[in-house]
Amino acid sequence: MSKPEVTTTKLDDAARAGWLYYVAGNTQDEIAAKLGISRQSAQRMVSLAVSEGLVKVTLDHPIARCLDLAARLKERFGLKMAEVVPTDPGSNSTTLGVAEAAAAEMTRWLKSEAPIVLGIGTGRTLKAAIEQLSPIECPQHKVVSLTGNISPDGSAAYYNVIFNIADKIKARSFPMPLPVIASSPEERELLHAQAMIRPVLELSARANVAFLGIGDLGDEAPLFLDGFISRDELVALQRIGAVFEIIGRAFDRNGVPIVGLTNDRVASAQIPSRETATVIATAMGSRKTPGIAAAIKGNLINGLITDEHTAEMLLSGK
Amino acid sequence: MSKPEVTTTKLDDAARAGWLYYVAGNTQDEIAAKLGISRQSAQRMVSLAVSEGLVKVTLDHPIARCLDLAARLKERFGLKMAEVVPTDPGSNSTTLGVAEAAAAEMTRWLKSEAPIVLGIGTGRTLKAAIEQLSPIECPQHKVVSLTGNISPDGSAAYYNVIFNIADKIKARSFPMPLPVIASSPEERELLHAQAMIRPVLELSARANVAFLGIGDLGDEAPLFLDGFISRDELVALQRIGAVFEIIGRAFDRNGVPIVGLTNDRVASAQIPSRETATVIATAMGSRKTPGIAAAIKGNLINGLITDEHTAEMLLSGK
DNA sequence: CCGTTGTGTGAGTATTTGCCCAACAGACAA
DNA sequence: TTGTCTGTTGGGCAAATACTCACACAACGG
Numbered sequence: 001m002s003k004p005e006v007t008t009t010k011l012d013d014a015a016r017a018g019w020l021y022y023v024a025g026n027t028q029d030e031i032a033a034k035l036g037i038s039r040q041s042a043q044r045m046v047s048l049a050v051s052e053g054l055v056k057v058t059l060d061h062p063i064a065r066c067l068d069l070a071a072r073l074k075e076r077f078g079l080k081m082a083e084v085v086p087t088d089p090g091s092n093s094t095t096l097g098v099a100e101a102a103a104a105e106m107t108r109w110l111k112s113e114a115p116i117v118l119g120i121g122t123g124r125t126l127k128a129a130i131e132q133l134s135p136i137e138c139p140q141h142k143v144v145s146l147t148g149n150i151s152p153d154g155s156a157a158y159y160n161v162i163f164n165i166a167d168k169i170k171a172r173s174f175p176m177p178l179p180v181i182a183s184s185p186e187e188r189e190l191l192h193a194q195a196m197i198r199p200v201l202e203l204s205a206r207a208n209v210a211f212l213g214i215g216d217l218g219d220e221a222p223l224f225l226d227g228f229i230s231r232d233e234l235v236a237l238q239r240i241g242a243v244f245e246i247i248g249r250a251f252d253r254n255g256v257p258i259v260g261l262t263n264d265r266v267a268s269a270q271i272p273s274r275e276t277a278t279v280i281a282t283a284m285g286s287r288k289t290p291g292i293a294a295a296i297k298g299n300l301i302n303g304l305i306t307d308e309h310t311a312e313m314l315l316s317g318k
Numbered sequence: 319m320s321k322p323e324v325t326t327t328k329l330d331d332a333a334r335a336g337w338l339y340y341v342a343g344n345t346q347d348e349i350a351a352k353l354g355i356s357r358q359s360a361q362r363m364v365s366l367a368v369s370e371g372l373v374k375v376t377l378d379h380p381i382a383r384c385l386d387l388a389a390r391l392k393e394r395f396g397l398k399m400a401e402v403v404p405t406d407p408g409s410n411s412t413t414l415g416v417a418e419a420a421a422a423e424m425t426r427w428l429k430s431e432a433p434i435v436l437g438i439g440t441g442r443t444l445k446a447a448i449e450q451l452s453p454i455e456c457p458q459h460k461v462v463s464l465t466g467n468i469s470p471d472g473s474a475a476y477y478n479v480i481f482n483i484a485d486k487i488k489a490r491s492f493p494m495p496l497p498v499i500a501s502s503p504e505e506r507e508l509l510h511a512q513a514m515i516r517p518v519l520e521l522s523a524r525a526n527v528a529f530l531g532i533g534d535l536g537d538e539a540p541l542f543l544d545g546f547i548s549r550d551e552l553v554a555l556q557r558i559g560a561v562f563e564i565i566g567r568a569f570d571r572n573g574v575p576i577v578g579l580t581n582d583r584v585a586s587a588q589i590p591s592r593e594t595a596t597v598i599a600t601a602m603g604s605r606k607t608p609g610i611a612a613a614i615k616g617n618l619i620n621g622l623i624t625d626e627h628t629a630e631m632l633l634s635g636k
Numbered sequence: 637c638c639g640t641t642g643t644g645t646g647a648g649t650a651t652t653t654g655c656c657c658a659a660c661a662g663a664c665a666a
Numbered sequence: 667t668t669g670t671c672t673g674t675t676g677g678g679c680a681a682a683t684a685c686t687c688a689c690a691c692a693a694c695g696g
Contacts, residue, residue, distance in 0.1 A: 015379035016404055022375040024406040024414055027652065034407045040676055043653070054379040057340040060452045061333035061372040086334055088342040089352045096342055111429065134378045345682065358646060361683065 011052065017042055018049030056134065058104070069311040073304060076315060077296045080278050081105075081303040084311045087284075094285040099128035101305050102211060102282040106133060109209050110169055115140040116208040118171075119272050121247045122147045122160050122180075123213025123222060125282045130164045141171040144203045146210065147247045147268040148178030151227065159226065174200045178267045180228045180248045185264045192267065204269035207277050212301065214283040214291045215245045223248065233262050244291025246271060246281070246300060253290065255298015274302045284310045329370065335360055336367030374452065376422075387629040391622060394633060398596050398620045399423075405602075405626040412603040417446035419623050420529060420600040424451060427527050428487055433458040434526040436489075437590050439565045440465045440478050440498075441531025441540060443600045448482045459489040462521045464528065465565040465586040466496030469545065477544065492518045496585045498546045498566045503582045510585065522587035525595050530619065532601040532609045533563045541566065551580050562609025564589060564599070564618060571608065573616015592620045602628045 017035065020026045026034070032042040049055050066084040073082040083105065085097035106129070109116060120126065120143060145162035166173030176197065182188035191197060215222045217237055223245055224234045242250040242258045247268040250258040257263060272279055280303030283292050289310055295301050296314070306314075335353065338344045344352070350360040367373050384402040391400040401423065403415035424447065427434060438444065438461055463480035484491030494515065500506035509515060533540045535555055541563055542552045560568040560576045565586040568576040575581060590597055598621030601610050607628055613619050614632070624632075 011379060012381050012383065015377055015381050018379075019377050019381075019404045019415075020406055023377065023418060024409060026406065026408075029652080030408065038676055039653090040655095041674085043655090044674090047654080049377070049379070052379075054377050056376045056378060058374045058376070059333055059337050059341065059367070059372055060374055061329055061336075061367070061370075063330050063333050063337075065330065086337045086342075088338055088344065090344075090348065091342060097337075100341060347682080356646060357683090359644085361685095362644090365684080 011048075011054070014045045014049040014052065015054050017045035018055050021046045021049075022055055053131065056132075058100075066308060069308060069315070072315055073306075073311055077304075079296070079302050079304055081280065083305045085305075085307050087307045087309040092285075094283075094288070095125045095128035097307055098125060098282050098284050098305050100132050102126070102129035102280075103132035103134075105280065105305060106165075106211065107136065110136055110138045110141060110171075113140070115142070117141070117203060117206050118143045118165075119146050119204055119207035119210030119212075119269075119277070119279075120144070120162055120165060121210065121212035123215060124159055125213045125284075126211060127159050127161050127164070129211070129282060130161045130168065133165065133168050135168045135170075137170045139170055139172070141169070142174060142203065143169070143171050144174040144200060144207060144269075145176045146204055146207075146212070146271070148176045148180045150177065150179045159222075174203055176200050176267070176269070180267060181262055182265045182267045188265050188267050201269050205272065207272040209278045210272045210280065212246050212271070212279065212281050214281050214288050214295060216287045216291050217242050217244055217250060218287060220287075221245075229262055236261055243294055244288070246295065251291075251294060251298060251300070253294045253297075255294040255296070255300050271300055274299060278303050280305060282306075286310070286313065289313045329366075329372070332363045332367040332370065333372050335363035336373050339364045339367075340373055371449065384626060387626060387633070390633055391624075391629055395614045395622075396620075397614070397622055399598065400621065401623045402629045403623075403625050405628075410603075412601075412606070413443045413446035415625055416443060416600050416602050416623050418450050420444070420447035420598075421450035421452075423598065423623060424483075424529065425454065428454055428456045428459060428489075431458070433460070435459070435521060435524050436461045436483075437464050437522055437525035437528030437530075437587075437595070438462070438480055438483060439528065439530035441533060442477055443531045443602075444529060445477050445479050445482070447529070447600060448479045448486065451483065451486050453486045453488075455488045457488055457490070459487070460492060460521065461487070461489050462492040462518060462525060462587075463494045464522055464525075464530070464589070466494045466498045468495065468497045477540075492521055494518050494585075494587070498585060499580055500583045500585045506583050506585050519587050523590065525590040527596045528590045528598065530564050530589070530597065530599050532599050532606050532613060534605045534609050535560050535562055535568060536605060538605075539563075547580055554579055561612055562606070564613065569609075569612060569616060569618070571612045571615075573612045573614070573618050589618055592617055596621050598623060600624075604628070604631065607631045 017031050020031045028042045028046060029039050032039040063086060066086060069084040070082040073079060083101050085101050088096055118141060143162060143166050149160040149162060162173055162175045178191050182191060192201060221234055223229050237250050237258060240258055241252045243253050244251055248266045249268060250263055252258060279301045281295060281301040282305040284307040293314055335349050338349045346360045346364060347357050350357040381404060384404060387402040388400040391397060401419050403419050406414055436459060461480060461484050467478040467480060480491055480493045496509050500509060510519060539552055541547050555568050555576060558576055559570040561571050562569055566584045567586060568581055570576060597619045599613060599619045600623040602625040611632055
């Protein structure tokens, strides 16, 4: 009893310090005096509050340029939704900003009273987005993973985020206890036929909204880095013209699925229908730009969360 | 054309600087370098973004103590909703925290798809709350003022906030072009009978939710300070046992309306029904505590947004 | 034309903050 | 008991930030 109490008290104190700092506008010295601790401790509390994600900063000024780019993306590519966040010129992070924006967009969906089915892909961007997500209770919704969650080595795939999100939002979750890429087409069929998998696949087809990452298939392809495909397989995909993958499935520069190769063994669900669902890709960065462009061209997605620079590249026809 | 563009650009830049600072985590030096301005200018941009309210900080840790107090308030006083924010021990602000919380609660209501009627009172706390409100477009809703918006000197009452909120949320607004307190009971009847006033009064009775301030009737009563009642009138109210007012109407320590005196001339609408509407008071501070307690006792409100210290006072029976 | 006023700028400076480090307390095994 | 490990504390200091001031410049009115 004392153990959990201590932990809650600690985060409580951190929240209180954070509140005094950010909302009440106290300096750390004042907080220290008020809470009867040293300034350093106050500083630690505040920074704990920040690092624990208790403190959320949002900017609600619509930066004209970003809005404009978003509107042009929607117009030009016939997207249902588009969101553009500012680019930090110096940073080479591939999630900075889009993660926050994706979390905000998810929250908007989750706020819905009516039960929705939320499809979720995988990848670093989504992982970062989920981390930004504020816990909200929405037991009415269902979250379904669109990819397997087993790494080639048998461990849980690190960038599979279904558990994280389900935990945050207290919704029923439907993971896919499968490898991302099966060892053979036959094995994939076998796996998909399993009694515990079929309902998940069916649910994924009924998703109202899906958030997906886009992975490039360059020499540093995440799919390769994470060990889902071998270098030989990657090279073979590149040779045949694959430029990006979504939930493990490779596509060419026109957004047309690659025939054969690893695609025959990808155990992921299908991307939900763009007719009935909002399929949102969250991706930014020059490495992913060709992939995003291709995904749009192939009508694989109808929503996009990206940054200014990427948006410009996409619009310039690049 | 160039003029508005300049202004938007300025806030845009401020937002961008704020974004780089708070979201991207740059230092002001880095921002200065990236935007090609001096560090001081970068600092100015960031602080502009803050002071313009572009930057919103929220803490989403449920501070156990506050939750507990809120639950006890609801339980003890049979409230539909209660929210308790931390107290800043050193500050004597009467809005710090509750303004933000009230804005958040308003936002929750406004997010509703179904059209709602939002009644709004007056006062410093509400004014501060509206300033915290993020602009959202909700043309489906209606906002109705529960009090007149004319000062005794004929100017628009400063703490009447109906215009501010209508502007922020782009909803249809229904102000009451009336003095807060008429010069005689007869004049009040006459005013209320006007063709442009009657629909507003009817609308106010149909409010789904109302946000009200609670004004104390001590020697520094806001109603007196703002010139709506004279010192003699205030003293008379105090003599007869009035301890607080809501939208100009005075009540005693049991929440029972004062009979006669200024109450005969108060031109405000009735407080919406506690049966059909959520009537939320936003108030904190020791000066207002007796008034809050009385408002609860008299069943004038069924929702409360206050701070820790006030919540404790209320619960201690004080 | 000149003064006034308001706005924006950079320099300088005081305050505030982030972080490293040494000290220290409690847990636990030897 | 002692040593060690882990986690927490506060001092000190460099970096970062907020604020004040003087000045430049454009707009405005006399």
